[in-house]
Amino acid sequence: MTGTILQIDSVSRVFPGVRGGAPVRALEPTNLQVAQNDFITILGPSGCGKSTLLRIVAGLDRPSGGRVLLNGREIKGPGADRGMVFQSYTLFPWLTIAENIAYGLREKGMPKAQRQEIVASYTEKVGLLGFENHYPKQLSGGMQQRTAIARALANDPEILLLDEPFGALDNQTRGLMQELLLGIWERERKTVLFVTHDIEEAIFLASRVIVMSARPGRIKADIPVDLPHPRHYTMKTTPEFSSLKAQLTEEIRVEAMQAEGVH
Amino acid sequence: MPRPLDPVSQGTRVTLGVSFFILFLAAWAFATLGGFVSRTFLADPITMVQDGWLLLTRFGFLGDIGITVWRVVGGFVLAALVAVPLGIMMGAYKSFEAFLEPFVSFARYLPASAFVPLLILWAGIGEMQKLLVIFIGSVFQIILMVAVAVGNTRRDLVEAAYTLGSSDQGVVKRVLIPANAPEIAEILRLVLGWAWTYVIVAELIGSSSGIGHMIIDSQALLATGQMIFGIIVIGVIGLISDFLFKALNRSLFPWRLA
Ligand SMILES: Nc1ncnc2c1ncn2[C@@H]1O[C@H](COP(=O)(O)OP(=O)(O)O)[C@@H](O)[C@H]1O
Ligand SMILES: [Mg+2]
Numbered sequence: 001m002t003g004t005i006l007q008i009d010s011v012s013r014v015f016p017g018v019r020g021g022a023p024v025r026a027l028e029p030t031n032l033q034v035a036q037n038d039f040i041t042i043l044g045p046s047g048c049g050k051s052t053l054l055r056i057v058a059g060l061d062r063p064s065g066g067r068v069l070l071n072g073r074e075i076k077g078p079g080a081d082r083g084m085v086f087q088s089y090t091l092f093p094w095l096t097i098a099e100n101i102a103y104g105l106r107e108k109g110m111p112k113a114q115r116q117e118i119v120a121s122y123t124e125k126v127g128l129l130g131f132e133n134h135y136p137k138q139l140s141g142g143m144q145q146r147t148a149i150a151r152a153l154a155n156d157p158e159i160l161l162l163d164e165p166f167g168a169l170d171n172q173t174r175g176l177m178q179e180l181l182l183g184i185w186e187r188e189r190k191t192v193l194f195v196t197h198d199i200e201e202a203i204f205l206a207s208r209v210i211v212m213s214a215r216p217g218r219i220k221a222d223i224p225v226d227l228p229h230p231r232h233y234t235m236k237t238t239p240e241f242s243s244l245k246a247q248l249t250e251e252i253r254v255e256a257m258q259a260e261g262v263h
Numbered sequence: 264m265p266r267p268l269d270p271v272s273q274g275t276r277v278t279l280g281v282s283f284f285i286l287f288l289a290a291w292a293f294a295t296l297g298g299f300v301s302r303t304f305l306a307d308p309i310t311m312v313q314d315g316w317l318l319l320t321r322f323g324f325l326g327d328i329g330i331t332v333w334r335v336v337g338g339f340v341l342a343a344l345v346a347v348p349l350g351i352m353m354g355a356y357k358s359f360e361a362f363l364e365p366f367v368s369f370a371r372y373l374p375a376s377a378f379v380p381l382l383i384l385w386a387g388i389g390e391m392q393k394l395l396v397i398f399i400g401s402v403f404q405i406i407l408m409v410a411v412a413v414g415n416t417r418r419d420l421v422e423a424a425y426t427l428g429s430s431d432q433g434v435v436k437r438v439l440i441p442a443n444a445p446e447i448a449e450i451l452r453l454v455l456g457w458a459w460t461y462v463i464v465a466e467l468i469g470s471s472s473g474i475g476h477m478i479i480d481s482q483a484l485l486a487t488g489q490m491i492f493g494i495i496v497i498g499v500i501g502l503i504s505d506f507l508f509k510a511l512n513r514s515l516f517p518w519r520l521a
Contacts, residue, residue, distance in 0.1 A: 058422075058426055059425075059426075060422050060425065060426070077425075078422070078425035078426050079425075079426075079428060080426075080427060080428025082426060083426060083427075084422075084423070084426035086419055086422075086423065088419050090417075090419045090420055090422075090423040092420060092423075092424075092438070092441070092442070093442075093518055093519075094441045094442065094444070094516070094518045095441075095518075103424070103427050103437075104427035104428050107424075107427060107428045107429050107430075107433055107437075108428060135517075135518045137518070148423075151427065152426075152427070155427055155428065161426075
């Protein structure tokens with residue numbers, strides 16, 4: 001394994017209570033080291049602080065305590081070195097698909113000819129050839145999220161952050177998207193931090209699954225996934241996969257019950 | 264009976280829209296030509312058309328129309344040039360908003376027509392005074408509405424831009440402005456409609472030309488046909504400018520309809 005790229009150093013987050021209510025401890029002091037080229041999935045029931053953690057890494061939120069280091073430098077705010085894909089559709093509706101993918105490159109001041117080359121290559125990688133001049137509204141949810149992934153990757157970030165990017169998609173589309181993302185990762189070995197509440201998705205994609213627990217949010221388990229690459233969707237029915245799934249289901253079940261106040 | 268919110272076909276829509284105009288015209292003709300209303304107070308439609316034709320061919324009413332359109336457009340463009348950038352700044356920067364919003368909210372309720380006497384003192388009864396009435400009537404409305412639109416920009420789009428490496432300035436120029444351009448255009452279309460009412464008020468008091476001036480002149484002559492013709496011309500011009508504005512917006516922002 002290569003060196004650490006991202007270091008999360010006792011990061012915590014407390015949201016002030018609304019209208020005199022008690023403050024929300026969304027994230028207990030959390031430590032996590034992400035190695036270069038790792039594909040880490042963060043798994044947990046909703047409300048356990050997954051988005052909060054990812055947004056702090058992205059620089060969109062500030063931790064109440066602790067710090068995040070990217071390549072040894074403390075993160076102070078959002079930047080092009082960390083690409084983010086959101087659960088909501090965040091393509092710029094006034095830009096075409098090609099212009100959306102080129103957005104970050106344009107912000108960097110890259111000349112047009114060079115931009116076009118990169119855009120063409122990522123349009124192809126996410127299977128959107130022929131849709132370059134469409135507007136986001138004209139595309140399905142799955143295609144929009146593929147564009148969002150291409151837009152983040154075109155910027156060549158150090159690490160790719162994804163917050164339940166396939167959460168709003170139907171099951172079949174979600175499966176296809178998982179394979180597409182994994183295919184890109186297998187070829188390019190980008191470091192990835194992927195948040196999900198879907199156990200199968202977490203195992204299928206990950207080289208390491210981080211299980212989070214709710215109230216207060218913290219890391220509960222850190223489980224390596226040693227399934228071989230390249231992975232094919234049929235892997236989801238192998239005994240190795242099933243036993244991992246059973247193990248994680250049990251972990252999550254306890255958490256979900258606690259989060260819902262069931263004992 | 265139709266169901267609530269049930270859509271109607273395009274053909275039915277046009278037929279229904281036109282039939283109300285016909286109904287309206289018929290009621291008017293019935294009341295006046297039937298002798299139920301004194302001719303001194305309300306001209307009948309035929310007299311109105313004759314008076315209008317006379318105005319256009321004999322009394323140079325086209326010149327009045329031209330000057331009124333020029334005033335509206337001039338005052339409105341000046342207001343938009345000042346108000347749109349200010350509104351964008353207010354929407355984008357909360358300290359700027361805190362600084363200006365209370366005053367602008369107050370100024371918005373100052374009736375433009377009440378400024379007419381004061382503006383006559385300051386600027387005489389020349390073109391400057393007319394432009395100022397429209398300017399005052401429009402500028403605060405545009406500032407506030409643009410500020411609200413920009414302030415309501417989808418946060419996730421702004422966040423996406425930051426994670427793609429946008430600077431603060433980049434976010435304003437390449438997210439806040441394009442994201443709200445169609446809404447700003449809509450606001451301008453709306454306020455232009457209001458500007459039409461201000462110009463007529465300005466022309467009713469202390470003016471020697473324009474549609475409003477013609478209407479007040481006709482009052483002295485009890486020429487209700489001419490007055491009604493003038494009012495209808497204003498309505499028609501408003502309708503045309505609205506239509507042109509809508510068409511322009513549609514062609515400028517194809518992504519909205521995509
Ligand atoms: N901006 C905020 N203000 C107050 N509370 C928040 C805010 N964002 C998240 N929270 C709370 O923090 C907890 C964790 O939220 P989040 O990180 O979104 O969870 P997840 O992504 O795992 O579903 C939740 O209880 C949520 O209500
Ligand atoms: Mg979340």
